[in-house]
Amino acid sequence: MLSMRNVSVTYGNNPVPAVENFSLEMKQGEIVSIVGESRSGKTTVIRAVLGCLPGGGYVSRGEISFEGRPVSGFGREEWRRLRGTEISMIFQDSGAMLNPVRRIGSQYVEYIRTHEKMGRRAAWERGARMLEQMRLPDGEHIMRSYPFQLSGGQRQRVGIAMAMTFQPKLLLADEPTSALDVTTQAQIVRQMLKLREEYHTGIIMVTHNLGEAAYMADRILVMKEGHIVDAGTREQILAHPSSAYTRNLLDSVPALGGYRFV
Ligand SMILES: Nc1ncnc2c1ncn2[C@@H]1O[C@H](COP(=O)(O)OP(=O)(O)OP(=O)(O)O)[C@@H](O)[C@H]1O
Ligand SMILES: [Mg+2]
16 A cells, blocks of 8 residues: 655755655555654654655655555645545644634535535535544534534544545554543544554554554554664564664553553
């Protein structure tokens, strides 16, 4: 589904790439977690996949392919068709992505209608149904709410619901739980595991939290200063971390929802 081969990403004229020699082969339905300290290049990697690097960022080496086709050849139209439907993204704080002065429903309807020809009523119903599937009990009520009337966890579920509307093959999640309290973190993580079960979505999950990665991911990539310093199945990474950096991370794992998973 997704293939990244020896990818380097450079911002502007910076002679040092922010990410260097990054490789990842991913099948549909797989969950891969990218773990690493701040500025290690995690966000850069997933933005490169989505073709939306900020600040003059570009893929300076290597190749990214989606469904067998190099994304470097995608034009504006093709990206518009893919983003939000085949590949979608959720952020650390979905509330920040939502317009604070508009109700969820009107934003959700607009989002659906930019991707698919559909009447307002049908789009509204689809949105409300999707919210309920993400375990927001009263979809209609959420649709009529303003973002500030929801809790952080509820807003994050709205973000996941929107990202999952078109059942993408690949979901990119950039620290989707780090702004939440531990109990809500655990709920969101379980919700994401259900996405894979129900929709067979491939997920790249970026997190600071190796415990969360250990709970969710089939495979874990550990990054430091723009490089992959460890990669393997979760069992390999947890039982036999090859780098001293990963061993250090393992020693400082916080608990997830009151439980330690590693
Ligand atoms: N818009 C930008 N313009 C220039 N350089 C950038 C930009 N965004 C990121 N970088 C650089 O790329 C490197 C990796 O940053 P990135 O945001 O990918 O790290 P991260 O692992 O996601 O960090 P965090 O955990 O803090 O979110 C950093 O050295 C950063 O300075
Ligand atoms: Mg980041």
